[in-house]
Amino acid sequence: MTLKSITTSPDRIALVEAECHGILKSRPYDLAALRRLKMCQWLASDFEAIIETSSRILESDPADADALYSRALARLALTDIEGCLQDLDLAESATTDMRMKATLAEARSSAEHAREIREGRFA
Numbered sequence: 572m573t574l575k576s577i578t579t580s581p582d583r584i585a586l587v588e589a590e591c592h593g594i595l596k597s598r599p600y601d602l603a604a605l606r607r608l609k610m611c612q613w614l615a616s617d618f619e620a621i622i623e624t625s626s627r628i629l630e631s632d633p634a635d636a637d638a639l640y641s642r643a644l645a646r647l648a649l650t651d652i653e654g655c656l657q658d659l660d661l662a663e664s665a666t667t668d669m670r671m672k673a674t675l676a677e678a679r680s681s682a683e684h685a686r687e688i689r690e691g692r693f694a
Contacts (some may be wrong), residue, residue, distance in 0.1 A: 589624035
């Protein structure tokens with residue numbers, strides 16, 4: 572099964588999520604299963620689970636810029652702006668991919684704008 576085969580149907584998401592959990596019972600740090608699980612969590616907007624799964628990926632690969640980016644966006648969705656910015660810093664240090672760096676810059680701009688709104692400063 573590939574990520575492309577995951578649809579946004581709640582039943583399909585639950586099925587793939589259950590398959591991932593089954594794999595992870597015997598292989599807790601199976602990166603493919605963790606990444607597939609994280610995709611399901613995104614489709615379900617389960618931000619706390621995304622943070623947990625991304626953190627598990629980072630235990631195996633601390634320089635995984637995609638996991639750092641995912642965790643940053645999930646933190647932003649939960650209004651943990653400082654945690655988001657910290658993860659974006661780590662992700663930027665971890666990647667040399669210019670497209671990823673551009674994506675990280677956009678996310679940083681959104682997080683900084685959210686911080687300004689929270690602090691009552693509107694730019």
